[in-house]
Amino acid sequence: VREQQVASEAHAFTYDLPKGADVLVCDAVARPGVSAEALEAALAAEVERVRADGVTDAEVERALALVEAAFTIGLQSAADRADQLSRFATYFGDPAVANAQVDAYRAVTAERVNAFARRYLGEDNRAFLVYVPREPSADAAEPDPAAALAGAAA
Amino acid sequence: VSAPAVPGLSNAPAAPPRPGPGAPRPYHFPPFERRTLANGLTLVVATVRRLPVVSVAAVVDAGAAADPAGQEGLAVLTARALAEGTASLDALALADRVERLGASLDAGADWDAAVVGLTTLAPKLDAAFEVMAEVLARPSFPAYEVERLRQERLADLLHLRSDPARWRRRVRGGGVRPRVALRAARGRGEAAVGGLTRDAVAAFHAARYAPGGTTLVVAGDVTADAAEALVARTLGTWAGGAPAPAAADDRQAGAGGRVHLVAKPDAVQCELRVGHVGPRRDTPDYLPARGDEQHPRRAVQLARQPQPARAQRLHLRRPHRLRLAPLGGAVLGGERGWRPTRRGRRGRGALEIDRMRDELVRPRRAVARDELPRRRVPHPLRDHVGHRVGAHGLRALRPARRLLRRLPRARARRDGEDVRRVGARAPAPRATCNARGWRPARVPGRSRARVRAGRGGRRRAVAR
Numbered sequence: 234v235r236e237q238q239v240a241s242e243a244h245a246f247t248y249d250l251p252k253g254a255d256v257l258v259c260d261a262v263a264r265p266g267v268s269a270e271a272l273e274a275a276l277a278a279e280v281e282r283v284r285a286d287g288v289t290d291a292e293v294e295r296a297l298a299l300v301e302a303a304f305t306i307g308l309q310s311a312a313d314r315a316d317q318l319s320r321f322a323t324y325f326g327d328p329a330v331a332n333a334q335v336d337a338y339r340a341v342t343a344e345r346v347n348a349f350a351r352r353y354l355g356e357d358n359r360a361f362l363v364y365v366p367r368e369p370s371a372d373a374a375e376p377d378p379a380a381a382l383a384g385a386a387a
Numbered sequence: 388v389s390a391p392a393v394p395g396l397s398n399a400p401a402a403p404p405r406p407g408p409g410a411p412r413p414y415h416f417p418p419f420e421r422r423t424l425a426n427g428l429t430l431v432v433a434t435v436r437r438l439p440v441v442s443v444a445a446v447v448d449a450g451a452a453a454d455p456a457g458q459e460g461l462a463v464l465t466a467r468a469l470a471e472g473t474a475s476l477d478a479l480a481l482a483d484r485v486e487r488l489g490a491s492l493d494a495g496a497d498w499d500a501a502v503v504g505l506t507t508l509a510p511k512l513d514a515a516f517e518v519m520a521e522v523l524a525r526p527s528f529p530a531y532e533v534e535r536l537r538q539e540r541l542a543d544l545l546h547l548r549s550d551p552a553r554w555r556r557r558v559r560g561g562g563v564r565p566r567v568a569l570r571a572a573r574g575r576g577e578a579a580v581g582g583l584t585r586d587a588v589a590a591f592h593a594a595r596y597a598p599g600g601t602t603l604v605v606a607g608d609v610t611a612d613a614a615e616a617l618v619a620r621t622l623g624t625w626a627g628g629a630p631a632p633a634a635a636d637d638r639q640a641g642a643g644g645r646v647h648l649v650a651k652p653d654a655v656q657c658e659l660r661v662g663h664v665g666p667r668r669d670t671p672d673y674l675p676a677r678g679d680e681q682h683p684r685r686a687v688q689l690a691r692q693p694q695p696a697r698a699q700r701l702h703l704r705r706p707h708r709l710r711l712a713p714l715g716g717a718v719l720g721g722e723r724g725w726r727p728t729r730r731g732r733r734g735r736g737a738l739e740i741d742r743m744r745d746e747l748v749r750p751r752r753a754v755a756r757d758e759l760p761r762r763r764v765p766h767p768l769r770d771h772v773g774h775r776v777g778a779h780g781l782r783a784l785r786p787a788r789r790l791l792r793r794l795p796r797a798r799a800r801r802d803g804e805d806v807r808r809v810g811a812r813a814p815a816p817r818a819t820c821n822a823r824g825w826r827p828a829r830v831p832g833r834s835r836a837r838v839r840a841g842r843g844g845r846r847r848a849v850a851r
Binding site for chain 1: 437438439440478479483486487488489490491506507508532535538539541542545
């Protein structure tokens with residue numbers, strides 16, 4: 234976004250599925266004038282960089298700070314509290330698991346993150362979905378809408 | 388009737404009894420203290436100790452209403468550029484610093500004000516607020532970051548054109564507001580944004596961002612004394628009096644009603660929007676007129692009730708919806724969306740669109756003639772009904788009446804006198820502006836916009 238300036242925004246998230254294969258989604262929107270191929274290559278290179286070079290302890294600490302703050306801030310409303318409890322009650326059979334989530338994240342190390350990246354972020358375990366604008370259709374058989382409106386009113 | 392047994396679960400232990408609901412407790416807004424610092428900065432602190440979280444909002448008199456003529460979009464661009472670098476941190480370092488603190492920092496602007504917001508855990512408040520103070524008072528506005536944001540804004544305008552609902556709202560706003568949005572509606576929003584520079588952003592910040600025109604609201608696990616000490620330490624040297632108040636321009640964009648026709652060949656639905664200039668926020672009429680935002684669920688409930696006889700004639704695949712959408716306090720409006728089938732698409736459908744538009748605005752005359760029945764309106768639907776009457780007139784009130792009949796009259800607290808008063812003062816139907824989305828079967832070329840004169844209005848091209 235800032236250095237290469239090929240994307241107007243980029244982020245990554247998981248669906249946090251309790252069972253089966255979860256999905257890590259890296260989402261980027263191209264800047265005007267940047268081709269889908271260029272954006273795809275830049276995104277793939279960034280994932281490859283994480284897989285090859287790994288992340289640092291400082292980066293894990295930064296992610297942990299965000300997770301911890303988001304969890305605490307998310308407890309401000311009754312709706313969010315209920316959502317957390319129902320999530321863990323439904324997925325894991327015990328709503329009290331919610332209270333152990335932050336500690337579980339704190340136990341994650343850079344080594345574990347890098348081992349995960351090496352195992353799961355390979356090119357053979359990846360799919361690209363590219364959304365591109367549709368070309369405008371050209372069909373001169375239909376009337377202009379304004380003309381149709383004026384004609385109908387008359 | 389007993390439920391069939393689930394195989395394998397016959398020996399499952401019985402679920403524990405559900406806890407009952409607690410007794411309802413009255414809600415009290417947290418008490419707050421208001422203080423003024425030596426440099427004129429207003430500080431409002433509400434101590435709430437339930438969680439170790441603190442939220443801070445700096446509300447600055449630097450909204451889009453203060454945009455200089457010909458530099459529309461400058462207030463928004465300035466607010467967005469605040470967090471792109473300070474005197475001591477570039478954009479990447481600033482983002483990294485905020486994330487390491489687990490905080491969220493954002494800045495933006497609407498019509499009235501620019502707001503810099505911060506939410507952080509209480510133990511990190513001092514460090515996080517230091518960053519926020521830098522962003523607020525000492526931004527560096529790097530030229531390349533401002534240019535990046537400007538390009539993003541231009542891209543956003545392109546996206547906006549591809550979204551029928553967003554584009555239609557913008558066109559409608561431009562139809563009733565005289566200056567800022569009207570430029571956008573005429574397709575010149577890109578030109579205005581394209582002309583903004585880093586120097587213009589810095590000058591706007593120097594002119595509008597000052598402690599005298601800023602209110603700092605702090606809420607959460609912090610005392611007023613601690614907050615004041617923190618603010619004095621970080622922003623005590625920030626100087627500047629209150630800027631000249633921005634002149635609110637709430638004039639009608641043009642005399643007479645107008646119809647804006649926006650052609651979107653790729654849209655999946657036709658929609659109609661009606662709007663007119665509404666009451667100002669600083670008048671007593673504002674709250675009665677915008678009740679739908681306070682009761683959106685009821686608005687949806689009500690909107691689903693009417694049986695669209697005219698829609699049936701159009702062979703709609705699904706009932707149209709009527710959604711009320713006050714915009715920024717300056718525009719009141721309503722919306723109808725429908726998806727026509729082949730029979731309703733062309734000339735006949737166009738004629739029906741005109742009739743539906745007239746249905747929305749014509750009953751307003753009954754309000755002006757004081758013909759609205761004086762009936763008691765139960766709370767909290769009063770505000771909802773008020774907006775409907777103000778924006779659409781008597782006919783739009785019909786679905787509300789059905790629901791009102793089912794509510795116990797014991798809930799009635801006030802009558803609809805204030806609602807009627809607001810409705811009667813609303814602009815006449817000819818002062819409305821209608822933005823209309825139109826989905827023909829196939830239209831050659833790209834999306835276009837046309838304008839057609841409304842009743843008693845004038846013809847005028849808007850965008851192409």
